[in-house]
Amino acid sequence: MTKLIKSFILLLSFVLILVACGAKDIPNRKNWAVESFSYTDQNENTVTLEQLKGEVWIADFVFTNCIDVCPPMTRNMKKVQDRLKEENLDVKIVSFTVDPEFDTPQVLANYAETYKADQSSWYFLTGYTQKHIEQFALKSFKALVSKPADSDLVIHGTDFYLIDKTGTIAQYYSGLNDIPVETIIEHAKILVRE
Numbered sequence: 001m002t003k004l005i006k007s008f009i010l011l012l013s014f015v016l017i018l019v020a021c022g023a024k025d026i027p028n029r030k031n032w033a034v035e036s037f038s039y040t041d042q043n044e045n046t047v048t049l050e051q052l053k054g055e056v057w058i059a060d061f062v063f064t065n066c067i068d069v070c071p072p073m074t075r076n077m078k079k080v081q082d083r084l085k086e087e088n089l090d091v092k093i094v095s096f097t098v099d100p101e102f103d104t105p106q107v108l109a110n111y112a113e114t115y116k117a118d119q120s121s122w123y124f125l126t127g128y129t130q131k132h133i134e135q136f137a138l139k140s141f142k143a144l145v146s147k148p149a150d151s152d153l154v155i156h157g158t159d160f161y162l163i164d165k166t167g168t169i170a171q172y173y174s175g176l177n178d179i180p181v182e183t184i185i186e187h188a189k190i191l192v193r194e
Contacts, residue, residue, distance in 0.1 A: 032169040034140045040127030042108035056191040057092040059161045063099035064111045093122040098154045
């Protein structure tokens with residue numbers, strides 16, 4: 001009987017150690033599905049959700065004429081990209097323009113160059129209508145995008161979205177202030193291992 005109790009305690013200890021050292025998860029995981037898309041990147045290549053399946057990626061919404069929140073957001077995303085490289089994590093970045101009528105592939109290519117984005121893993125997407133991106137952002141990312149008729153500016157959210165290998169949003173983070181770069185990296189590691 002004593003041997004049985006000792007064996008049980010040993011087994012229980014082993015299980016607890018495995019649980020403690022085992023897979024972590026992302027707190028408050030969102031599980032929002034990204035709807036299918038097929039858009040054009042800064043190099044005039046087609047990028048689809050299907051192509052991104054099997055990859056972990058981070059998304060945001062920006063536009064090149066933006067004079068207030070987009071420049072710091074893009075600089076912050078560049079910091080995230082640099083940290084991903086330091087950690088040797090194969091994570092893509094996808095920036096959806098919220099001003100597709102102005103942001104042609106060439107305009108986006110110039111924007112990417114300005115911010116020294118590693119374009120081998122960072123896609124700046126266009127090739128859709130204004131109405132489409134407004135609906136896509138709301139439906140997939142629960143993000144507001146709105147272009148008032150009398151303005152060149154576009155109202156949009158400033159979050160970064162972490163998407164898993166199935167095309168499901170796992171979490172979102174501030175992309176503008178107090179960027180949790182290390183948290184994003186840790187969560188990306190979890191998704192890469194899944």
